[in-house]
Amino acid sequence: MSSQPTVEHGHEEHGHEHHHEPAFIEKYIFPLDHKYIAMQYLLTGMFMAVFGGFFVYAFRLQLAFPGISVPLYGTVSPTEYNALVTNHGSVMIFWVAMPVLIAAFGNFLIPLMIGADDMVFPKLNRLSYQIFLASVVVLIVSWLVPGGGFGGAWTAYPPLSAKAQYSLTPLGSTLWLVAVALEFVAFLIGGINFITTAMNSRAPGMGAKDVPMVVWMICIASIMFMASVGPLIAGAVMLLFDQNLGTGFFDPDKGGDPILWQHLFWFFGHPEVYVVLLPATGIVAEIITVFSRKKLFGYQTILYTAIATGVLSFFVWAHHQFVAGIDPRMANVFTITTVLISIPIAEMMFLYIATLYGGSIRFTTPMLWALSFIAEFLIGGVTGIWLGASGMDIYFHDTYFVIAHFHYTFFPIAFIGTFAALSFWFPKMFGRMMDETLGKIHFWGTIIALNFIFIPLFVLGAAGQHRRIYNYNHYPELSTPDLQSLRVLATVSLLVLIAFQFVFLFNFFWSMFRGEKAPANPWRSTTLEWTTPSPPGHGNWSPNDMPRVYRGPYEYSVPGRDEDYWPQNQPS
Amino acid sequence: MATDPNLRLVHPPPRQLRRAVPDQVLGVMIFILTEIMLFAGFISAFAIARSSNDAWPPPNQPLLPVQETALNTLALLLSGAVLSYAGRRFASDPRAALRPMIVSMLLGAFFVVFQGVEWVSLLSDGLGLTTSTHASFFYVIVGAHALHALGGLGVLVALVAWLRAGTLTADGFWAARLFWYFVVLLWPVLYWQVYLR
Amino acid sequence: MGRLVRSWIVAAVCLCPTPALACAVCFDATDENRRAFLDTTIFLTVLPLVLIFGGGYWIYRQTTAPVPG
Numbered sequence: 049m050s051s052q053p054t055v056e057h058g059h060e061e062h063g064h065e066h067h068h069e070p071a072f073i074e075k076y077i078f079p080l081d082h083k084y085i086a087m088q089y090l091l092t093g094m095f096m097a098v099f100g101g102f103f104v105y106a107f108r109l110q111l112a113f114p115g116i117s118v119p120l121y122g123t124v125s126p127t128e129y130n131a132l133v134t135n136h137g138s139v140m141i142f143w144v145a146m147p148v149l150i151a152a153f154g155n156f157l158i159p160l161m162i163g164a165d166d167m168v169f170p171k172l173n174r175l176s177y178q179i180f181l182a183s184v185v186v187l188i189v190s191w192l193v194p195g196g197g198f199g200g201a202w203t204a205y206p207p208l209s210a211k212a213q214y215s216l217t218p219l220g221s222t223l224w225l226v227a228v229a230l231e232f233v234a235f236l237i238g239g240i241n242f243i244t245t246a247m248n249s250r251a252p253g254m255g256a257k258d259v260p261m262v263v264w265m266i267c268i269a270s271i272m273f274m275a276s277v278g279p280l281i282a283g284a285v286m287l288l289f290d291q292n293l294g295t296g297f298f299d300p301d302k303g304g305d306p307i308l309w310q311h312l313f314w315f316f317g318h319p320e321v322y323v324v325l326l327p328a329t330g331i332v333a334e335i336i337t338v339f340s341r342k343k344l345f346g347y348q349t350i351l352y353t354a355i356a357t358g359v360l361s362f363f364v365w366a367h368h369q370f371v372a373g374i375d376p377r378m379a380n381v382f383t384i385t386t387v388l389i390s391i392p393i394a395e396m397m398f399l400y401i402a403t404l405y406g407g408s409i410r411f412t413t414p415m416l417w418a419l420s421f422i423a424e425f426l427i428g429g430v431t432g433i434w435l436g437a438s439g440m441d442i443y444f445h446d447t448y449f450v451i452a453h454f455h456y457t458f459f460p461i462a463f464i465g466t467f468a469a470l471s472f473w474f475p476k477m478f479g480r481m482m483d484e485t486l487g488k489i490h491f492w493g494t495i496i497a498l499n500f501i502f503i504p505l506f507v508l509g510a511a512g513q514h515r516r517i518y519n520y521n522h523y524p525e526l527s528t529p530d531l532q533s534l535r536v537l538a539t540v541s542l543l544v545l546i547a548f549q550f551v552f553l554f555n556f557f558w559s560m561f562r563g564e565k566a567p568a569n570p571w572r573s574t575t576l577e578w579t580t581p582s583p584p585g586h587g588n589w590s591p592n593d594m595p596r597v598y599r600g601p602y603e604y605s606v607p608g609r610d611e612d613y614w615p616q617n618q619p620s
Numbered sequence: 621m622a623t624d625p626n627l628r629l630v631h632p633p634p635r636q637l638r639r640a641v642p643d644q645v646l647g648v649m650i651f652i653l654t655e656i657m658l659f660a661g662f663i664s665a666f667a668i669a670r671s672s673n674d675a676w677p678p679p680n681q682p683l684l685p686v687q688e689t690a691l692n693t694l695a696l697l698l699s700g701a702v703l704s705y706a707g708r709r710f711a712s713d714p715r716a717a718l719r720p721m722i723v724s725m726l727l728g729a730f731f732v733v734f735q736g737v738e739w740v741s742l743l744s745d746g747l748g749l750t751t752s753t754h755a756s757f758f759y760v761i762v763g764a765h766a767l768h769a770l771g772g773l774g775v776l777v778a779l780v781a782w783l784r785a786g787t788l789t790a791d792g793f794w795a796a797r798l799f800w801y802f803v804v805l806l807w808p809v810l811y812w813q814v815y816l817r
Numbered sequence: 818m819g820r821l822v823r824s825w826i827v828a829a830v831c832l833c834p835t836p837a838l839a840c841a842v843c844f845d846a847t848d849e850n851r852r853a854f855l856d857t858t859i860f861l862t863v864l865p866l867v868l869i870f871g872g873g874y875w876i877y878r879q880t881t882a883p884v885p886g
Contacts, residue, residue, distance in 0.1 A: 236651075244647050254634075279664065293749060304669060
């Protein structure tokens, strides 16, 4: 909400809030300030990532060394194995990638980058986080109830998810579903805020082409989320009724149809992939321009590719159902659209590489993360083309190849993107610099381990290893010794990767309190968030000194200027 | 490297951007987008269930009250039209909008009560939630709409209170009207899909 | 030109294959059911795009419309 007196629609009472800093509880526990809501999302997301990481640690050790007593966990039973896998997937997508990438960075960056003092609906914003927190509590409770957490995979296909006698988790599956539904409501409210804020609260002079790319990306992602989540909520309500009230929406015995759930789930599930991808690509765009001191190559083209991705993402979802018995003609159409969607994304990656070309590149930690995003995501993207072709998918379906493919997309999105953004905006968030040496140690440890986890899984998948097997020793023809050694390699690499995350956690919390004090603009960047002190005070700028925008966001190395960057708010 | 000709060294001070669509209206529009997709999901599921069952609705269950609901549909549509009239009156004289708003609210309340009575009689006729997939869909879809209608009624009550207190803004009224139009216009589609087909 | 036409014909033919008879799951219970999946797929896919671009166009028109009064 801009506090310019010319704005008619402003909430008049909001203007008074600039004059006092809120008290502790109001500031940190029930904040209205978008920056603190972003911190809440960020820390909650990191907290959930610890669970997601712990789950994968437990079930990967079970796969590599079947039957061992996992340190800190104990023996993994088949039911627990299913619950661990399911909740690893759900936590990482719904409670880590979404809250951190979209909610935390969306909340933090949108008002700061467009020169607004806060979100348009601050109270809805607070409500959004509170609902999200409730969803976290419900999810954690679902792991503790009798029977344990839900074990029907994060896609929750019925009949496994609908009937307690199959899933063996009567309470866990219901609570899981409720948690997912609450989480959607939270992001629904958050997304309404993002789009409205970016549309209505931009600083004077900020036209559509002066908006930083990451803000565009978060908005496009939010619109896609809004448009795709409805059918899944409908499906979730129906599944909840099937679980608890004895209806038969997904039960063929009672005239229902289990494929119907896949239909509704993937209508959301595939756009969701691009919902989390786009903010990550936006973050990368911000970072590579700053650290190559060049204007973003093809601003409008990147924007159009993002929109094209958004449009096409509504046409690709049935590629998850190639072996589920869909019409073969439909499979053909979805093969074509799936292969098509790689074009805009590839174009975007090429434009990022073109941005790097001829720039004076500085390999700081955020830049390393941004570059590794491009490299690692490309592996995920290219293998996606194989899986998108229905002929190959029939072989690869439900093998470790699929696992390796989507981890090569999701790990860059959820973790590399987050680490890039955190190391880049950390000075603005906490007013202190992160340690570069520790950051680089963390980077190399993570990236090398990452590839040693998932390249073996590609090999396993190409060998036809099915992904949902608890113990390969139960299937002697599957557990040949050389394949088992690949599983051990992947698991050991995972342990290395997890070990290096402690470097990050130490760096994060140590720098938050002990790091070097950050100047307002440590990276000599042009966008508006760097024109206010680090960290920004309540209201971001002082009310009578709100920024005005004179040019686009990526004016680096402009000829004829002393400085190699030209902030958006400088008149000349 | 050539200098960009558009790169003027001194710029005129930028102007405040025009806010084409008020915040609340934009927020409600995005919310309605999600809601439409929610009901699109229900309708799609219903269509698929219909296609995989030979007899639809199943012959051995109580029939849905098609004619009575047609009357009820008219009541709801009328409520929307009256609210639209109230919106036009509000622009010239906010006080004059009070009476049509109350009429619209009463028509909406009539719709919800009528639906409730219908449900009670269907339940007493033996059409339970688990009688058949058709019945399950009927209760879930119509119930979801009823929840929205109740929410919309709550908004209408609040609108009347705000109008009385003189705190109702044109934008807030616009946003609230949009939501009620959504509730109103959605119903004929659901009526056609659930009752008539 | 001829090549373009030919490639379009090939693409069109690809869209209507004879169902693979060896594929045990390539048939639904009824043909009507298969049609319903196809129809709702098109419906669900097109509806959000129509809504988003319709709404976007409306907002764009609001932005460029002359100020009332």
